Structure formats: C-alpha cells, structure tokens
Amino acid sequence: MSTITVPVVAHELEQPWHLPNKGKVGMICLIIGESAIFAMFVLAYLFYIGKSQWGPQPREVLEIPIISSICLLSSSLTIWLSEQAVEHGQIQKFNAWLGATIALGLIFLGYTGAEWYKLIYHDGLTLQTNLFGTTFYSLVGLHASHVIIGLIMLITLWLFGMTGHITAKNSERIQTLALYWHFVDAVWVVVFLVVYVIGR
Amino acid sequence: MADASLPIGSLDLTPDRAAEGTFREWLHGWVITVDHKRLGILYVLYSLFFLIVGGTEAMIIRLQLAQPNSHFVSPEVYNRMFTMHGTTMVFLVGMPILFGFANYLVPLMIGARDMAFPRLNALSFWLTAFGGIMLYYSFIGGFGLYGQGSAPDVGWFAYAPLTTRTYSQGHAVDFWALSLFVTGWGTLGTAINIVATTISMRCKGMTMMRLPLFCWLMLCVSALTLIAITPLTAAQVMLELDRYLGAHFFDAQAGGSALIWAHFFWIFGHPEVYILVLPAFAIANEIIPVFSRKAMFGYPAMVAASVGIVFISVGVWAHHMFTVGMTSAANAFFTLSTMIIAVPTGIKIFNWLATMWGGKLRFATPMLFCTAFVFQFLISGLTGIMLSASPWDWQLHNSYFVVAHFHYVLVGSIVFNIFAALYYWYPKVSGRMMDEKLGKLHFWLFLIGFHLTFDFMHVPGILGMPRWIYTYEPSRGWGTWNLIVSIGGIFQAIAVAIFLYNMVYSALHGEEAGPDPWDAWTLEWATASPPPEYNFAVEPVVSSRRPLWDLKHPDDPDWKYE
Numbered sequence: 001m002s003t004i005t006v007p008v009v010a011h012e013l014e015q016p017w018h019l020p021n022k023g024k025v026g027m028i029c030l031i032i033g034e035s036a037i038f039a040m041f042v043l044a045y046l047f048y049i050g051k052s053q054w055g056p057q058p059r060e061v062l063e064i065p066i067i068s069s070i071c072l073l074s075s076s077l078t079i080w081l082s083e084q085a086v087e088h089g090q091i092q093k094f095n096a097w098l099g100a101t102i103a104l105g106l107i108f109l110g111y112t113g114a115e116w117y118k119l120i121y122h123d124g125l126t127l128q129t130n131l132f133g134t135t136f137y138s139l140v141g142l143h144a145s146h147v148i149i150g151l152i153m154l155i156t157l158w159l160f161g162m163t164g165h166i167t168a169k170n171s172e173r174i175q176t177l178a179l180y181w182h183f184v185d186a187v188w189v190v191v192f193l194v195v196y197v198i199g200r
Numbered sequence: 201m202a203d204a205s206l207p208i209g210s211l212d213l214t215p216d217r218a219a220e221g222t223f224r225e226w227l228h229g230w231v232i233t234v235d236h237k238r239l240g241i242l243y244v245l246y247s248l249f250f251l252i253v254g255g256t257e258a259m260i261i262r263l264q265l266a267q268p269n270s271h272f273v274s275p276e277v278y279n280r281m282f283t284m285h286g287t288t289m290v291f292l293v294g295m296p297i298l299f300g301f302a303n304y305l306v307p308l309m310i311g312a313r314d315m316a317f318p319r320l321n322a323l324s325f326w327l328t329a330f331g332g333i334m335l336y337y338s339f340i341g342g343f344g345l346y347g348q349g350s351a352p353d354v355g356w357f358a359y360a361p362l363t364t365r366t367y368s369q370g371h372a373v374d375f376w377a378l379s380l381f382v383t384g385w386g387t388l389g390t391a392i393n394i395v396a397t398t399i400s401m402r403c404k405g406m407t408m409m410r411l412p413l414f415c416w417l418m419l420c421v422s423a424l425t426l427i428a429i430t431p432l433t434a435a436q437v438m439l440e441l442d443r444y445l446g447a448h449f450f451d452a453q454a455g456g457s458a459l460i461w462a463h464f465f466w467i468f469g470h471p472e473v474y475i476l477v478l479p480a481f482a483i484a485n486e487i488i489p490v491f492s493r494k495a496m497f498g499y500p501a502m503v504a505a506s507v508g509i510v511f512i513s514v515g516v517w518a519h520h521m522f523t524v525g526m527t528s529a530a531n532a533f534f535t536l537s538t539m540i541i542a543v544p545t546g547i548k549i550f551n552w553l554a555t556m557w558g559g560k561l562r563f564a565t566p567m568l569f570c571t572a573f574v575f576q577f578l579i580s581g582l583t584g585i586m587l588s589a590s591p592w593d594w595q596l597h598n599s600y601f602v603v604a605h606f607h608y609v610l611v612g613s614i615v616f617n618i619f620a621a622l623y624y625w626y627p628k629v630s631g632r633m634m635d636e637k638l639g640k641l642h643f644w645l646f647l648i649g650f651h652l653t654f655d656f657m658h659v660p661g662i663l664g665m666p667r668w669i670y671t672y673e674p675s676r677g678w679g680t681w682n683l684i685v686s687i688g689g690i691f692q693a694i695a696v697a698i699f700l701y702n703m704v705y706s707a708l709h710g711e712e713a714g715p716d717p718w719d720a721w722t723l724e725w726a727t728a729s730p731p732p733e734y735n736f737a738v739e740p741v742v743s744s745r746r747p748l749w750d751l752k753h754p755d756d757p758d759w760k761y762e
Contacts, residue, residue, distance in 0.1 A: 015404075022316040022400035029392040033426040040434035040464060044449060051455045128446035131455050138441060 023176040031183045034146075038187055041142055042194055045135040049199050055130035058200045061123040068111030069192055072147075075104035076185040079154075079178045089168040095161045101181070102158060105151045112144050136195065143191050146184045153177055234318035235733060236303050239325050241629060243300025244622075246329055247293045248700070253336070254288035255696060257281045259689055266686035268674040275670045279353035282668055284335075286356030287376065290472065291383055292332045294614065298479035299390045301621055302418040304629065306394060308724035308731060309412045311403030311740040316396035324389035331383030338375035352376035355668060357465050358439075360450035360458040365443055374443060377436040384433040391425035394418055403723075404741040410762075412722045412745070413502055417482035420506045421475055427514065428471035435464040459524060466517035474513040477609060478506060480617035481548060484570050487624050488552050490720045491567035492559030495746060495758070498551040505544035505551075512541050522590040523597045531590040538588035542581060549578055564718075565639035569620035572647055576612030580605060583658070598668075601661025607654050619646070619699065626703070627717045631729045632710030638702040642695050649691025656684045721746035 049058075082097035116137075119125045127137045157177060160166050166174075230238060260281050264272045273281070303321065307314055315321045338351045350372040354362050363373045398411070398419045411419075439461070441447040448454035450461045489496045496502065518526060518534045526534075552574050561567070583605040587593050596602060619642070626634045660678040672678055716725040726748055727736055744750055744758035 017404045019400045019402060022396045025399050026317060026320075026392050026396040029395045029422075029426055030388075032423075033388050033392070033430045036427045036430035037434045040431045040438075040467075044438065044460065047457070047460060048455070053455045127441065128448075131448050134441070134447040134449060134456075138438070138447065 021172055021176070023173060024179065027176045027179045031179065034183070035187075038139075038142065038190070041135070041139045042190060045139050045194055045199065048131040048135050052130035052132045055133065056123050056125045058132055058136070058195075061119060061125060062196060062200050063115075064196050064200075065111055065115065065192075068108045069188065071104045071111075072108040072185055072188050075101045075108075076182050078104065079181050083171065083175050083178050086166060086168060086174055087171040091161065091164075091166055094166065095158065098154065098158050098161060102151060102154050105147055105154070109144065109147055109151070112140070139191060140195065143184070143187055146187070150181050150184050154181065232322075234314075234322045236307050236315045236318065236321060237629075237731060237733075239321055240300045240302075240304025242325055243296045243303060243328075246325075246332070247297035247300060250288050250292040250332060251297075251696070252700075254285050254293055255693060257285040257288065259693060261285060262686040262689040264671070265669075265682050267683065268672050268676070268679045270671050276353065278670050279355075279668075280351040283352045283355055283376075287335065287352065287380070289610070290356065290476070291380060292328075292335070294476045294610070295383075295387055296328055296332075297618055298421070298476065299387070299394075301479065301483070301625070302394050302422075303390070305625065305724055306397055306415050306418055307401065308727065308735060309415050309722050310398065310401060310406055311723050311736060311742065312397065312401040313735055315393050316401055317393050320389050321393050324386040324393065327386030327389065328383045329386075331379045331381075331386060334382060335375060335379035338372060338379075350375065357462075357469060359465075360439075360461040361452060363439060363443075363461075364451060374440065377439050377443075381433055381436045381440075384429050384436070387425060387429050388433075391422040391429070394422040395426070398422075403739055405743050409500070409503075410742060410745050413485035413496060413499065414482045414722070416503050417478050417485065417506050420510045421478045421482075424471055424478070424510045424513065425475055428468050428475060431464060432468035435461065435468070438464075462521055462524065463518070466520045467514075470517040470520065471513045473606075473609065474509055476614050478509065480573070480614040481506070483617040483621040483624075484552060484573060486720075486722065487566045487570045487620055488555050488574075490718055491562045491564060491570070492556045493562070494555055494559040495749075496551070497554035497557075498547075499745065501547055502551055505547040508544040509541065512537065512544070516541065519588055519590075519593070522593040535588055535590050539585060542585055545577075545581055549574060549581075564623075565634070565636060565643055566620040566624035568640070568643045569616045569623070572643075573613050573616040573620070576608060576616065576650075580608035580612055583608065596661060598666055599661040600665045600667060601658050603667050604654050604657035604661055607657070611650060612654065616646075616650075619643075622699075622703075624718070625724075626706070627710075627713030628724055628729045628731070630707055630710070631713055632706055633713050633717060634706040634710060635702050638698055638705070642699045642702065645691055645698065646695035649688045649693075649695055652688025652691060653685050654688070656681055656688070660685075716748070721748045723747055726751070 078097050078100040082094045082101065085091075085093035085097060125133045125136075127133050154177070157166075157174065230242070233239060233242075260273060261278070264270055264278055264281075303315065306312075335352075350370045352358070352372045352375060354368060354373060354376070358373065358376060361367060398415050402411070408416075438447070438449040442449050442451060448456045450456050450458055452458055485496060485502065516534060516538045518530060519538045522531060522534070556571075563571070583601070587596065587602065587605060623634050623639055626632075660681045663676070663678060663681075665672065665676070665678050665682075713729050715727065715729050717729075718725070723736075723740055723742070724731070726740065740747065742750075744762055746758050750757040750759060
C-alpha cells in the first residue's frame with residue numbers, strides 16, 4: 001500500500017488543547033528527585049544527632065546563621081520580582097532584581113565559607129572528625145553545591161540580560177529556572193531547622 | 201492486514217533515508233543521534249548485550265552449584281560472578297531495556313514527534329552506557345588482568361561493613377558504587393523525560409483517561425524512579441565519602457551504623473522491583489487485549505491499581521530486613537504493608553483474565569509469552585505473600601527459596617514480557633516479522649527451562665540452602681535439586697540463543713510486516729514500519745482509547761461508549 005492513514009477526528013480539532021509547559025514539568029520532576037537525595041542526607045543527620053563519640057558537638061561550635069538565612073530566603077522574593085518584570089517586558093527591572101538575587105546568593109555562600117573556615121581551623125571539625133562532622137559537611141555541603149549550581153545558571157542568565165538577549169518571550173524559561181532557585185531556598189528552611197534548631 | 205484508510209490525513213510513505221554514505225558516516229549518525237527511536241533501539245541492543253553477559257555469569261554460577269563439593273571456579277571468582285550477575289541484570293539489563301521500550305513507544309503512542317527533551321535523552325543513554333562500561337572495566341582495571349581485576353564481590357546489595365575500606369581493599373567497591381552513581385543519573389534523566397513527554401506532548405484529544413495503558417504505566421514507573429533511584433545515588437555518595445574521605449556514615453567504630461546502609465539500600469531496592477515489573481505489566485496491557493480481540497477490561501481500575509502500587513511500594517522496604525532484629529511493631533507494619541500490595545496486583549491479574557475471557561484468542565508468540573506471564577506472576581505473588589509474613593521469612597530469609605521467589609518475578613514475569621514485547625514490536629522497528637516457528641520453539645524451550653530451574657529451586661531453599669553459598673557437602677541432599685536447576689539453565693540458554701538467531705535471521709529474511717501486522721489499536725501502528733524520523737506527517741487527533749479501532753470501524757467507534 002502506498003498511503004497510510006493517521007487518525008484525525010474533525011470534531012475534536014475545534015476544542016482548545018492546552019498542555020502544561022514541558023520545561024516546568026521536567027523541572028518539577030528534577031526537584032522531586034533531588035528532594036529524595038536531600039531526604040536521605042537529612043535522615044542520616046537526624047539519625048546521628050548526639051551519637052558522636054568524640055570531638056566537637058553541635059552546641060559547642062555552631063552559631064545560628066541568621067543574616068545569611070535572611071539573605072537566601074529573601075532572594076526568593078527578588079527572583080519572583082524579576083520573573084514578574086520580565087513577564088511584563090521590563091528588562092531593566094529584570095536585570096536589577098536578578099542582580100540582587102545573585103548578590104544575596106553570593107552573600108549566603110560567603111557566610112557559609114566563613115562558617116566552614118571557623119569550624120575547620122578554630123574548632124578542628126572536619127568530615128573525618130566525628131559523626132557530626134560527617135553528616136554536617138555532607139548535608140550543608142550538598143545544599144551549598146546546589147546554591148553554586150543555581151548561581152552559575154543565574155549569572156549566565158544575568159549576562160544574557162545585560163547584553164540585551166532577554167525579552168518577554170523568554171519568561172516561561174526564566175520561570176522554570178526560578179523554580180530551581182525557589183527549591184534551593186526551600187531546602188535551606190529544612191536544613192536550617194534540622195541542623196541549627198533540632199540538632200543544636 | 202488492516203487496510204482501512206480515511207481520506208483525512210493520509211500521507212505518502214516517503215522512502216527511508218537512502219542507505220548511502222560510508223560506514224563512518226553511518227556510525228557517526230548513531231552516536232550523535234537524538235531521535236527517540238534510535239535511542240530506544242540503542243537501549244535495547246545495549247541491554248541484550250548485557251543480557252548475554254549476565255546470563256553467562258548465571259551459567260557459571262549454575263555450573264559451580266550443579267554438584268556438591270565442586271571447584272569449577274575459585275571462591276573469589278564465584279563471589280564476583282553472583283555480584284556482577286545481580287548488578288548487571290538489574291541495572292544494565294532490566295532498567296535500560298524497559299526504558300528503551302518507553303523511549304521508542306511512548307512518543308509514538310501519544311502521537312508526538314519526539315520526547316520532550318531529545319538531547320537530555322541522548323545524554324541519559326550515554327551516561328547509562330558509560331556506567332555499564334565502567335562497571336565491566338573493573339575486570340581489567342584496578343589490579344590488572346592477572347589478579348582477575350577487581351570486579352565487585354560484595355553482593356548486589358553491598359552491605360556495610362563488608363564495603364568499608366578495612367574489609368574491601370582495592371577498588372572493587374568503588375567501581376560498583378561509581379558506575380551505579382553514573383547510571384543513576386542516566387536513569388533519572390530518562391525518568392524526567394518520560395514524565396514530561398507523557399504530560400506535555402500528547403496529541404490533540406489524548407486526555408489522560410485516553411492514554412494507552414502502556415504510557416500510563418511508564419508514567420507511574422518514571423514517577424517512582426524519581427524518588428527511588430535518587431536515594432541510591434545519595435547512599436553511593438555516602439559510601440564513597442566513607443571510603444575516600446574518611447567519613448563515618450557506616451563506620452561502627454565511630455558510632456556509625458551498618459544498618460542504615462541496609463535501610464537506605466532497600467528504600468531504593470524495593471521500589472526498584474516495581475520499577476522493573478510495572479513496565480512488564482505495561483507490555484501485557486498492550487498485548488493481551490490485541491490478541492484477545494477485546495478492549496482492555498477495567499481500564500480505570502488498571503490505572504488506579506498502578507498508581508496504588510507506586511504509593512504502597514515506597515512503604516514496604518524493610519521486609520528485606522526482618523532478620524536484622526527490628527521491633528515487633530516494625531515487623532507487623534512491614535508484613536501488613538507488603539501484603540496490601542497483593543490487592544492492586546490481584547486487580548491486575550483479574551483484569552487480564554477478564555480481558556481474555558470470551559475473547560477470540562490468537563496464540564501468536566507474543567501472546568504465548570504474556571499468557572505464561574500471567575500464571576507465573578500469580579505463583580511468584582503467592583510465594584511473595586508467604587515471605588511477607590515475618591515468622592516465615594525468619595526461616596527462609598536469604599535462602600534459595602527467596603532466590604527462587606524473586607527470579608520467578610524477574611524472569612517469569614519481566615523477562616517473559618520483555619520477550620513478548622520484542623516479538624510484538626519487532627515488526628514496527630524493523631519492518632519485518634519475526635519467524636513464528638523459531639519464536640514458538642524459543643517459547644517452549646524457555647518455558648521448560650524456566651520451570652525446571654525456578655520451580656525446583658524452591659526446594660533446596662526449604663531444605664536450608666543459603667544464597668551466595670560457594671559449595672555444599674553431598675550429605676545435605678541438595679545435589680539432585682541443584683543439578684535439575686542447572687539443567688534448566690542450559691535449556692534457557694539454548695532458547696535465548698535461538699531467539700538471538702531469530703532476530704538476526706528475521707532482519708534479513710523476515711516477511712514484510714506492513715504498518716499494522718497485528719491489527720492493533722494504538723497510534724504506533726498508524727505510521728509506517730519502521731516509522732519515518734518525524735513519526736507522523738499529520739499530527740493525529742484521537743477521540744477514544746483505541747484510535748485505530750475508530751478508524752477501522754467508523755460505523756461503531758469506541759468514543760460512543762467511553
């Protein structure tokens with residue numbers, strides 16, 4: 001046979017047919033998968049609270065990182081403002097709010113770096129020291145590495161924005177990227193509660 | 201052969217891209233491809249290759265165990281064989297071949313041009329492929345070829361503290377952990393892709409309740425993969441932190457717990473069983489109706505049961521750990537949650553039987569495999585119920601009874617359905633039918649071999665033979681049983697060889713298939729065999745679960761009844 005038929009039903013064609021954005025669905029899937037990874041490290045942290053047999057204990061060495069937490073959580077607000085700006089085509093405003101988001105993320109990372117420096121050089125706590133060190137550095141480090149990946153993507157986006165390559169047409173993709181950043185912030189709430197409130 | 205043609209949307213069959221160009225160009229085309237059909241074929245071929253490798257390892261195990269006091273291989277090699285057999289079959293055969301089917305078929309079934317993220321798709325395949333190569337590089341890497349390499353020898357669930365540096369020196373465990381880490385990301389990428397494709401790429405009119413059951417189950421599997429593979433990835437990271445950076449996750453001397461590894465592994469490990477078996481159900485859901493000439497019985501119940509299995513499966517993992525000494529409350533919880541699984545799987549078995557009931561059954565090779573699957577799956581379910589009761593499990597844990605039980609699922613259900621799928625979709629992929637005589641020979645030999653091996657394997661288990669044992673004394677009375685089991689293995693090996701011959705033979709000499717050789721109803725049969733790169737020249741629009749039925753029977757379409 002030389003022809004082949006594809007089913008096409010006329011009366012279905014007229015109805016509107018909307019499907020969710022594939023990028024957002026994919027990002028939500030990635031977030032679900034990553035959440036499971038974080039869940040395992042959180043479970044390990046919770047399970048090993050108070051089981052370190054030697055070395056520094058959380059209460060002795062950890063300080064509650066209030067300023068850096070405020071910075072990271074408020075970066076969710078600034079990235080939301082930049083999403084709004086690009087949706088309405090206000091590219092200048094988009095660049096400004098995105099720049100603020102990046103700055104807040106960098107401040108957070110700076111505080112984490114300072115905290116680790118103090119823990120390693122003043123308190124002598126490393127990954128090898130005890131169970132607290134093992135679970136602390138792996139959980140907080142996993143989160144920090146996600147912040148770094150997020151920042152790399154945001155900085156790339158910001159460079160596109162500054163060189164005038166962003167228009168309102170890109171807004172759906174920017175929202176997809178912002179989902180990831182919101183996820184990184186939401187995870188910090190869990191890490192903060194587990195490490196600095198419950199575990200301390 | 202279905203020749204129904206409506207004037208709307210008909211298209212000329214453009215000839216396939218001319219087979220010109222050098223071998224290098226041809227190879228380059230396959231390596232850089234982002235086409236879901238080519239990647240699907242690559243996945244399947246990759247898995248079939250490792251099926252032969254893993255099968256060879258199984259044959260070495262069986263030759264070693266066929267007689268008491270045997271020294272066919274050394275104990276060290278034996279340990280590597282059962283570790284590599286398990287790891288290979290689960291991670292390099294089972295998951296890739298099932299995701300390969302999903303890759304090939306899901307976009308065709310939902311009337312899409314390709315997967316949602318074609319380049320991610322290619323990345324996922326190559327990650328999986330490199331992970332597999334890395335795992336097998338362990339045979340020659342590390343300590344070199346003469347020391348038998350450093351292939352992993354800690355069992356496929358690699359319990360701590362055996363995996364700590366103290367007890368596993370060298371790099372064997374690292375090869376195991378890192379290669380599964382790499383394939384894990386590949387699997388995650390594919391799972392994300394399949395979910396996004398099924399949700400966002402459906403053609404017009406393909407509502408969720410008109411989705412072919414194959415796609416529904418692949419959606420369930422992929423969603424489960426998202427939350428099941430990632431815990432393993434996390435656990436591998438912890439293991440490597442322990443081994444390379446001196447962390448203490450599983451180090452009992454520093455207060456760490458070996459039990460945590462067991463929990464983390466089985467949080468992945470049990471859902472993994474459902475990741476493997478749900479695609480097998482998906483295949484049966486497509487084949488059984490077509491060869492019974494009836495619409496699937498109880499479509500909404502099938503969907504609900506699949507979603508139910510996904511949710512229940514994440515709450516049963518510790519039934520692998522009844523003997524570690526949990527509290528009686530935990531034992532009772534995991535016994536009950538495991539038994540609840542029997543409800544949705546029971547619904548499925550009844551629905552398959554009801555689909556076949558009163559149908560006009562055609563026992564072509566795919567249907568033979570699916571029919572055998574239904575009965576074998578029932579038996580494996582029954583031994584599963586037995587093992588879910590913790591007192592029974594205390595008696596038989598890690599015995600050959602357990603080995604027989606899960607091979608009944610993995611071979612009797614999953615491999616049988618994989619063969620069914622290969623016979624069923626081979627004409628679509630290659631344009632030629634597989635030889636039916638060789639197919640039936642393959643089926644009967646494999647069926648006899650399967651039952652010789654795995655029916656009789658239950659007995660030495662009940663008599664107390666533990667798994668992973670190197671050899672045993674003649675006075676145990678396990679000798680005859682093990683000999684029968686090993687002979688069954690030879691039958692299976694011959695059957696698989698016939699199948700592989702059939703695949704090659706039919707690719708060259710098979711009868712032309714045409715677009716729709718089975719008179720089926722889902723969209724993949726509405727395009728040419730093999731499908732053109734663009735799948736459909738006109739985007740299909742569907743109004744029922746069986747769009748090709750509507751096309752062939754315009755006087756009595758399905759959408760009037762759904």
